[in-house]
Amino acid sequence: MNPVIYRPDHNLSEINSLAELKDLTVRCARCALRDGCSRVVFGEGNPNARLMLIGEGPGADEDRLGRPFVGRAGQLLDKILEAISLERFAHTYIANVVKCRPPGNRAPRPEEAQACLPWLYRQIELVSPGIIVLLGNSALRNLVDPDASITPMRGQWLVSKSGIKIMPTFHPSALLRDSGKKRPVWEDFQKVRDEFLKLAES
Numbered sequence: 001m002n003p004v005i006y007r008p009d010h011n012l013s014e015i016n017s018l019a020e021l022k023d024l025t026v027r028c029a030r031c032a033l034r035d036g037c038s039r040v041v042f043g044e045g046n047p048n049a050r051l052m053l054i055g056e057g058p059g060a061d062e063d064r065l066g067r068p069f070v071g072r073a074g075q076l077l078d079k080i081l082e083a084i085s086l087e088r089f090a091h092t093y094i095a096n097v098v099k100c101r102p103p104g105n106r107a108p109r110p111e112e113a114q115a116c117l118p119w120l121y122r123q124i125e126l127v128s129p130g131i132i133v134l135l136g137n138s139a140l141r142n143l144v145d146p147d148a149s150i151t152p153m154r155g156q157w158l159v160s161k162s163g164i165k166i167m168p169t170f171h172p173s174a175l176l177r178d179s180g181k182k183r184p185v186w187e188d189f190q191k192v193r194d195e196f197l198k199l200a201e202s
């Protein structure tokens with residue numbers, strides 16, 4: 001596998017701040033998801049974070065509040081971060097593959113993800129993290145390999161062409177459905193913490 005975390009084949013390189021990018025993104029109607037959601041959920045966190053977390057898309061709570069990872073899965077993610085002594089607003093930037101809620105929390109369709117990914121590519125470029133954690137299959141398949149599966153790939157570092165270290169792991173919502181996934185996710189985030197500390201020291 002040749003992981004490619006993003007393809008810079010978008011036309012957003014002239015956008016030089018997250019605020020400017022957000023202003024454009026919240027007015028986006030490039031795909032049909034915008035018709036069924038309340039608001040565009042851009043992403044949030046430390047704009048200079050060394051660690052970026054990427055999930056699938058907004059759920060009902062995120063759609064209502066306009067913020068990523070604020071429902072039960074988000075609360076669990078906060079706890080996971082706390083357990084490795086990280087705080088989401090201080091240490092991370094969080095975004096999703098698609099910025100509008102897919103109906104019924106289904107996975108984004110390929111054409112929806114393709115329409116939305118340029119926003120995420122530019123977010124990644126502007127935040128410029130050293131580490132990205134891909135949360136679940138949608139993030140892995142849309143950013144690394146459409147044929148990949150999270151179960152065999154979680155816990156193994158990938159490196160993008162631009163040198164970003166990438167850790168795929170289960171989405172926190174999967175842990176809510178299957179507590180057996182807690183231990184592997186804990187192990188994966190310990191690796192993330194170790195790498196984060198290395199980056200902080202460098």
Ligand code: SF4
Pocket residue numbers: 025028029030031032033034040098099100112115116117
């Ligand atoms: S999901 Fe993305 S591409 Fe589709 S309308 Fe929302 S912001 Fe635009």
